[in-house]
Amino acid sequence: MNVRSTAEACPPAVEGLVPHADELPDGLVVADATGRVTCFNAAAARITAVRAEQALGRPLESVLPLEDLDGRRWWQLTDPYGGLATRAGQPERNLLLPGGRQVLVTARYVRERPTGPVVRLVVQLRGTEARRRTERSHAELIATVAHELRSPLTSVKGFTATLLAKWERFTDDQKRLMLETVDADADRVTRLIAELLDISRIDSGRLEVRRQPVDMAAAVRRHVQAYTTGGLGEDRFRVEVTGPLPALWADPDKIDQVLGNLLENAVRHGEGTVTIEVSAARLKARTEGTAVTVSDEGPGIPEESMTRVFTRFWRGSKRGGTGLGLYIVKGIIDAHGGTITVGRGPRGGAQFRFTLPVGAPAFLERG
Incomplete structure (x- = not known):
């Protein structure tokens, strides 16, 4: 034949x-x-x-x-x-x-x-390998969510049950402390649910970007001010803005989410001064963009872990967290048409750098 x-x-x-x-x-x-x-x-x-x-x-x-x-x-x-x-x-x-x-x-x-x-x-x-990987990922996500939800819900249930059963036995200050704890744990649950919704939208390609004018330098300073108001010293941060910056159209809520996650990682896992640099960037195809670099002076990220930083459940240390934040950060940056990289900072700590194209108003993109 x-x-x-x-x-x-x-x-x-x-x-x-x-x-x-x-x-x-x-x-x-x-x-x-x-x-x-x-x-x-x-x-x-x-x-x-x-x-x-x-x-x-x-x-x-x-x-x-x-x-x-x-x-x-x-x-x-x-x-x-x-x-x-x-x-x-x-x-x-x-x-x-x-x-x-x-x-x-x-x-x-x-x-x-x-x-x-x-x-x-x-x-x-x-x-069946791809399906098995997906099933394992889903199982791991369920286990992580269950673990993260158990602690705040147990706290909320314990404090509310105690207050209902023994309200008259506590002073006003004690009641306030317990209610503040319940409020903080409720916020933690809300953040976790928001992360899960973001992951669902990222995985299905349905993450919407509602573009508006964004002042990146002002957004960075606002986040830093929140930390200093919360008790961190002003010398813990250094903000460097190299201007002029191009007009940036992006989703302000999602950019806040990116900045919040990167700064929280630098403060929680890093050491020394956290440096945030904002500058104009020349991207591919000669388009303009904005670049933001966040670096710290801590131990940094091991070389062998660099390729896994933006995957689900990666944790840089044992200091809590779901391991979903950087996965969501990358999904947000990708949805904006930008890029994000990780490396070692000039003083040995971790360094994250993301770039965003200037974008266009939403009505122009739809048109």
């Missing part, structure tokens, strides 16, 4: 639908009206450990001897060529390849006319 290459094996109709089969991330297997394989792309070869030249021209059932999780032969169960003429295909199922390897399989039946015979069978294969 003359075996053709993978690209040559795909019939014109399939090539018109999927022009570059070998570039697809999922496995693509196509069988003709007789059930023999006519297309077997590179991803299918990788997932099944079967070479394309071994698959082409052979019966589909022998190339993909799939079984369900109960050990039943899948092709005999579904009977694509002799089954109900109204079926359009099979939804995604978790099936087994020889050796017990799991694979996600979807099948589509192509007919030249409704209820006519199947003239082509298109099978999509996906490895």
Whole structure:
């Protein structure tokens, strides 16, 4: 038998639908009206450990001897060529390849006319590794959220139950202290819920950016003032603004969220002076932008951890936190079309630098 290459094996109709089969991330297997394989792309070869030249021209059932999780032969169960003429295909199922390897399989039946015979069978294969990673990530997120919620909710429940049961036994100062603690814990729960909503929007690509004029230098000074008002010495911060700055259109609430997270990390995990530099930046394609650099003088981030800083659940130390903040920061910067990097500061501490293009008013972007 003359075996053709993978690209040559795909019939014109399939090539018109999927022009570059070998570039697809999922496995693509196509069988003709007789059930023999006519297309077997590179991803299918990788997932099944079967070479394309071994698959082409052979019966589909022998190339993909799939079984369900109960050990039943899948092709005999579904009977694509002799089954109900109204079926359009099979939804995604978790099936087994020889050796017990799991694979996600979807099948589509192509007919030249409704209820006519199947003239082509298109099978999509996906490895289960990505799904498993997603499931592990979701499980870890649930565990993290449950852990972070338990402490403030336990505190809120304890103080409110105590106040309700023994209100008359406490002085006004004691009541105030307990209510302030409840208020702070409620804020902590609210922040966690906001983080979860942000992650959901980032992961689904639905994070909205409502652009308005933003004075980056004023925003930085406002955050620093909040820390000094809260008790930190003014000498803990140094703000350097190199002007003039271009007019920046960005989402002010989300920029505050970015600045708040980076400064909180520098104060909590770093040491010495926290330096915030704001300057104009020349970005790619000759566009203007604004650059902000936040650096401290602490121990910094280990070199081996640099690539994981913006991933979920990364924590720079054991001083609490969900490990979600920097993941959200990067999602916000990406949504603005900017970039963020991490490195070592001039005095050895951590240094975060993000750049934002000047952007445009929201009504111009929609128009």
